Amino acid sequence: MIAVIGLGYVGLTTALGFSEKGFKVCGIDNNKEKSDSISSGRIPFFEENLSGILNKNLGKNFFIKKSFSECAADTEIIFLCVETPADRDGAPDLTYLEAALESVLQAVKPQDNKIIVIKSTVPPSTTVKKIIPFIEKRGFKNGKNIHIVYNPEFLREGTAWEDFINPDRIIIGVDGKYPKRILNEVFEPFNAEVYFVSLNTSEFVKYLSNSFFAALLSYSNEMSVIADKIGGIDIKSAFELFHKDKRWFGTPAAVCGYVYPSCGFGGSCLPKDLNVLINKSDECGYNAKILKNIVEINREIKTFWINKITREITTGQPIAVLGLSFKPGTEDVRETPAYTIIKMLMERGYNKITAYDPKACKSFDKTYNLPLNYSVSMEDAVSKSEVVIITSAWQEFLDNKDLLKNKTVFDLRYKL
Numbered sequence: 001m002i003a004v005i006g007l008g009y010v011g012l013t014t015a016l017g018f019s020e021k022g023f024k025v026c027g028i029d030n031n032k033e034k035s036d037s038i039s040s041g042r043i044p045f046f047e048e049n050l051s052g053i054l055n056k057n058l059g060k061n062f063f064i065k066k067s068f069s070e071c072a073a074d075t076e077i078i079f080l081c082v083e084t085p086a087d088r089d090g091a092p093d094l095t096y097l098e099a100a101l102e103s104v105l106q107a108v109k110p111q112d113n114k115i116i117v118i119k120s121t122v123p124p125s126t127t128v129k130k131i132i133p134f135i136e137k138r139g140f141k142n143g144k145n146i147h148i149v150y151n152p153e154f155l156r157e158g159t160a161w162e163d164f165i166n167p168d169r170i171i172i173g174v175d176g177k178y179p180k181r182i183l184n185e186v187f188e189p190f191n192a193e194v195y196f197v198s199l200n201t202s203e204f205v206k207y208l209s210n211s212f213f214a215a216l217l218s219y220s221n222e223m224s225v226i227a228d229k230i231g232g233i234d235i236k237s238a239f240e241l242f243h244k245d246k247r248w249f250g251t252p253a254a255v256c257g258y259v260y261p262s263c264g265f266g267g268s269c270l271p272k273d274l275n276v277l278i279n280k281s282d283e284c285g286y287n288a289k290i291l292k293n294i295v296e297i298n299r300e301i302k303t304f305w306i307n308k309i310t311r312e313i314t315t316g317q318p319i320a321v322l323g324l325s326f327k328p329g330t331e332d333v334r335e336t337p338a339y340t341i342i343k344m345l346m347e348r349g350y351n352k353i354t355a356y357d358p359k360a361c362k363s364f365d366k367t368y369n370l371p372l373n374y375s376v377s378m379e380d381a382v383s384k385s386e387v388v389i390i391t392s393a394w395q396e397f398l399d400n401k402d403l404l405k406n407k408t409v410f411d412l413r414y415k416l
């Protein structure tokens with residue numbers, strides 16, 4: 001049996017989703033009004049499709065209980081779906097989660113082997129730094145009589161049922177074979193790939209997703225204001241035409257390549273065009289904050305990498321820098337991040353640098369004229385070095401990653 005604590009948008013949908021898949025589920029909500037409403041077959045909020053599913057499962061696979069202790073003995077897996085509000089400064093309020101957890105712990109016996117799955121959204125590292133210490137302080141041992149798991153929920157209000165019952169992926173933050181095996185079985189009927197990751201990763205993916213969609217909305221709004229200030233632009237058509245870019249389509253869509261971390265963008269177009277639009281916007285009296293920050297972050301990311309690299313290596317160590325063009329597949333080195341990275345390394349006294357690029361060594365040397373050694377092959381560059389820094393991800397580097405064994409590698413493109 002599965003228990004779901006907190007029967008709001010996430011909890012009720014979760015409870016009904018598992019009921020629909022044939023599991024026996026008991027649901028608990030400490031808001032009596034809500035709980036009574038659900039018991040009598042009425043959804044206490046508007047959400048398309050849930051009412052029929054509730055009435056189909058109520059009393060057959062889905063049972064409302066007053067407290068967890070009423071179903072504790074028969075329950076192996078407990079989903080916690082209570083609210084986790086934040087104050088104005090973003091500090092999360094975990095009191096609801098802790099109270100729900102407490103109600104579970106009170107009913108757990110030493111011989112039990114219960115899996116507690118947190119679905120409520122919590123900031124990355126909360127499970128490791130707060131939830132596990134919370135249970136351990138009460139005498140339980142994570143991985144022994146209790147297994148703490150994090151499972152981010154991606155459903156959207158309005159399409160909650162469809163999103164839950166047909167998930168695009170299931171992400172489970174967990175440590176330990178037993179909960180992995182059980183959760184694999186539990187999620188099997190959903191026909192979606194199950195990805196097991198660390199607890200912090202599973203929490204972070206939820207914020208990666210929500211922050212991104214929020215950023216897209218604000219970016220679009222900023223662009224609409226710029227368009228309005230410039231004038232004569234049909235904003236609706238402009239956005240609709242933007243949506244016709246083929247990079248939005250395909251599996252995976254090519255836009256995924258842009259939603260990926262690196263050491264910054266370069267080339268002849270993006271940096272120039274951004275600066276030009278910022279300038280135009282200023283001229284029209286609008287301070288394009290997002291665009292300005294995009295440029296700033298593109299500068300800062302190089303400093304981030306340089307600080308990280310120089311913390312870990314000494315100036316005496318020979319370094320191979322692989323990839324000089326601003327992206328693979330071109331010899332174009334205009335605004336290439338590799339230049340800034342190499343220059344910053346040299347400024348900090350790292351002078352034993354050998355560079356290699358399948359196509360761009362000549363153009364890089366001609367454009368920047370840095371006191372560098374160039375290699376004729378990846379193998380040669382790597383063999384002369386203790387440290388390897390990948391600044392643009394040519395396929396050749398990925399195909400020959402065996403050469404990087406025993407080297408200190410910094411993959412600034414996260415491709416290895």
Ligand SMILES: NC(=O)c1ccc[n+]([C@@H]2O[C@H](COP(=O)([O-])OP(=O)(O)OC[C@H]3O[C@@H](n4cnc5c(N)ncnc54)[C@H](O)[C@@H]3O)[C@@H](O)[C@H]2O)c1
Pocket residue numbers: 005006007008009010011028029030031034081082083084096097099100103119120121122153154155156157
């Ligand atoms: N709403 C969404 O679209 C959505 C999507 C993904 C993730 N989330 C996250 O999931 C969590 C739940 O969101 P929601 O929108 O379902 O919240 P909600 O406020 O609709 O529901 C939470 C429910 O938990 C109940 N509850 C609180 N403490 C309890 C306790 N100790 N015992 C039993 N019941 C208790 C409340 O009465 C309430 O009905 C939040 O962390 C939220 O950020 C929400």
